[in-house]
Amino acid sequence: MKGHLENERSSWITFIIIFAAYTIVSMTKNTYSTAIATIVSPEVHLFDKSDAGLINAGFYLLYSVAQLFGGVLVEKIPPFKMLLIGLFGALVTNIAMAMTDSFVVMLVAWTLNGLLQFGVWPVILKLTTTVVMPEHRQKAMSYLFLAYPLGSALSYLFAGVLLRFFSWPSLFWSSVITLGIMIASVLWLMAHLKKKMVPGPEILPVELGDNKAEKAQTVSPEPMPFFRMLFASGLIFLTVPALIRCMLDIGLKNWVPTMIMECYDVPPSFANLLTTVLIVVNLSGLFIVNWIYPKRCKNIATIMGIFFTICLPLLLLIVFTGKVHLFFILISLALTTTFTMSSSQVINVIMPAAFSAQGKTGLIASFINSFGGLGVMIANYAYGLLAEHFGWTITAVIWLALGAIAVIFCFLATPFWKRFTQNNI
Numbered sequence: 001m002k003g004h005l006e007n008e009r010s011s012w013i014t015f016i017i018i019f020a021a022y023t024i025v026s027m028t029k030n031t032y033s034t035a036i037a038t039i040v041s042p043e044v045h046l047f048d049k050s051d052a053g054l055i056n057a058g059f060y061l062l063y064s065v066a067q068l069f070g071g072v073l074v075e076k077i078p079p080f081k082m083l084l085i086g087l088f089g090a091l092v093t094n095i096a097m098a099m100t101d102s103f104v105v106m107l108v109a110w111t112l113n114g115l116l117q118f119g120v121w122p123v124i125l126k127l128t129t130t131v132v133m134p135e136h137r138q139k140a141m142s143y144l145f146l147a148y149p150l151g152s153a154l155s156y157l158f159a160g161v162l163l164r165f166f167s168w169p170s171l172f173w174s175s176v177i178t179l180g181i182m183i184a185s186v187l188w189l190m191a192h193l194k195k196k197m198v199p200g201p202e203i204l205p206v207e208l209g210d211n212k213a214e215k216a217q218t219v220s221p222e223p224m225p226f227f228r229m230l231f232a233s234g235l236i237f238l239t240v241p242a243l244i245r246c247m248l249d250i251g252l253k254n255w256v257p258t259m260i261m262e263c264y265d266v267p268p269s270f271a272n273l274l275t276t277v278l279i280v281v282n283l284s285g286l287f288i289v290n291w292i293y294p295k296r297c298k299n300i301a302t303i304m305g306i307f308f309t310i311c312l313p314l315l316l317l318i319v320f321t322g323k324v325h326l327f328f329i330l331i332s333l334a335l336t337t338t339f340t341m342s343s344s345q346v347i348n349v350i351m352p353a354a355f356s357a358q359g360k361t362g363l364i365a366s367f368i369n370s371f372g373g374l375g376v377m378i379a380n381y382a383y384g385l386l387a388e389h390f391g392w393t394i395t396a397v398i399w400l401a402l403g404a405i406a407v408i409f410c411f412l413a414t415p416f417w418k419r420f421t422q423n424n425i
Contacts, residue, residue, distance in 0.1 A: 011133035026151025034159035053384030058111035064373030066118030082119035089116025098172035160273035234416025243375035249340035251379020263322035285342035305410030
């Protein structure tokens, strides 16, 4: 299915469905994370924290490795086919998770889920930047940032409600239902687009100076080898903040319900609802990014450096979890994850789109996403292990150190990104 849309109604319908698809995938990706607090609770105690974290780590291990191939395959395999692979894969593995309490079966099923999700994000990004009407793409790219936090919020909201009345398998069954609805919606969209797609060059919105304009990519800069591009753009430095961003955002939120439950003696359902509040607050990150980029600062490395710097005093306060009132910890967690989520908009959405002139949007998106997945994998296992053997205070000190490292690497990348964007985009 090649070409692009010129019908305004079909363009927005397409974006709404692919936005919903990524929202649902984001929700179901977090299903196991929402179940962890219950699984490790004294009442259930299916596994200890290190084993529970290992299952989530397995998901992100194969997810991050597969991302390296997803960026290449997204240029070769029809995008909707790759999207359906991810949706069907999630459906089957969520059924398996709902029907077992075996550690081995859950580890295999959830790890397989991570493998099958390899192409979802690059496909979503490609469809947004190629199929959606050129006039809609700039706005669509901004809205796309909301899909992940919205999906995460829904997962924790469902958990907060369902766990009050049902056991933890109900979380996976709710994911199965939503995935089934989403698969039907994507199949309908594929049939609809066969009649609406227009062949011809794909026009991508770009920014010229301070003005947004739309320009056909008929003349591209001289193609640059991938590895040379990594060093020339400073992307080689930004892989470290990309990894740490996910460790301090997704990885941290995966363990927040357990940390709050253990440090403040609250039930798992209440801890999940508090995490939902954090994620809803995170949506403000979209407005923060839109305020600062591109009018006030165009250098994405500098922007991320600023965001991580703001996180440092907040992470310092989180070190005192259990010793200060829960309200102050929630405020610190909310602000920290808001700024790390804002960094996601910068490095996962804005930056890959900047490589469209090189024809590398999908490849760069997958490359960055692979480091993010690796960060979540490390966080899921390491945080559980650290908390189990050394407590949450030492774990929070590690978070503070990671924030400081991210700041250093962001500012190391700043001059490289500035030079690269001036010469190649």
